[in-house]
Amino acid sequence: MTRVGESVDPVVRCAPLAEGATTIDLHYLGRPGWIASALLEGEDGPALVDPGPATSLENLRAALAERGLAVTDLSALLLTHIHLDHAGATGSLVRENPALRVYVHERGARHLADPSRLLESARRIYRERMDELWGEFLPVPPSNLVALAGGETIAVAGRRIETAYTPGHASHHLSFLDTRTGIAFTGDIAGIRLGNRPFALPPGPPPDIDVEGWRASLAKLRAWAPQRLFVTHFGPADGVAAHLDELEARLLDWAERVRRSLDEDASDEARADRFTAAIAEELRHHLPPDDATAYFTNAGIRESWYGLARYWRTRGGGA
DSSP states (O other): OOOTTOOOSSOOOEEEEETTEEEEEOOBTTBTTSOEEEEEOSTTOOEEEOOOOGGGHHHHHHHHHHTTOOGGGOOEEEOSOOOHHHHTTHHHHHHHOTTOEEEEEHHHHHHHHSTHHHHHHHHHHHGGGHHHHHOOOOOOOGGGEEEEOSSOEEEETTEEEEEEEOOSSOTTOEEEEETTTTEEEEETTTOBOGGGOSOOBOOOOSSOOOHHHHHHHHHHHHHHOOSEEEETTTEEEOOHHHHHHHHHHHHHHHHHHHHHHTTSSSOHHHHHHHHHHHHHHHHHHHSOHHHHHHHHHHSOHHHHHHHHHHHHHTTTOOO
16 A cells, blocks of 8 residues: 555556546655545546646646646636645646636635735745745636636536535635536545545644534535545545544544643643644554554644634634
8 A cells, every 4th residue: 555655666646536537646745645636537628626736737747648638638627725735736737728717716716816915825834945845826817717606517527517615624615516426526625534544634724714614514515415525635535424424523623622722821832732742642543653644744733723723713712
């Protein structure tokens, strides 16, 4: 079994997902099994769900080539949200293929057209590693953008795609249901589940975490009754009902832990340290050592403390 962070030879970039659908492993920074894009093929040209960051563009091009495609063959990009690991390559792809339609939530569309505020915020987090981690984030011409509110049905790659507004992880988050295959493409709102392993956790970086909104979004996913989920981190996730129940329970547990930590006489750094250490111990208890390391290394658990702390503070809870 390939673990996150291991090199693979030969590189496996494409895996069947469903009829006319392929999982693309973007091998982000050389790490397999961390950022997935989905390729949908059909009439009207192929489409990608969450093309990933610009630092993975060469791997994306190579994966398309395995399917006999080039960037210029693509007809559409479907963005669950505009965080750099999901949408960073969008402007670069549009520059290469000016005919691309980019479907994005209306709250995110303006930041694709003018990414200056988005990049300023991200640079405060990633600092000198910004370019190394994410590469170029180019603006998208407004004429390429299709702004969605959620609730629309769109025609992409010869299929009907239902959309839902699913905030909680990000205030501009969308999910997409492919009515042909029954697969729901859920970005980060259905959490992180590496390699279809039986463990799901809720990524909660600042600034948009909203526990009530997240739970409402999970209810929308349940109402869709999808046959399968596709999470960007990473790939297909089976056992939908159990997955969503586990994720919601863990979200509530983490939120409560963070709320209690705000009553501690400690700095935020110390509070985040204790939370991170406790989750690391939980991962070691529930998962084999290599899997626990993969989740801990890649899932941004410390950032989730800060996101949930901000959530409570904006509601008047905690110091």
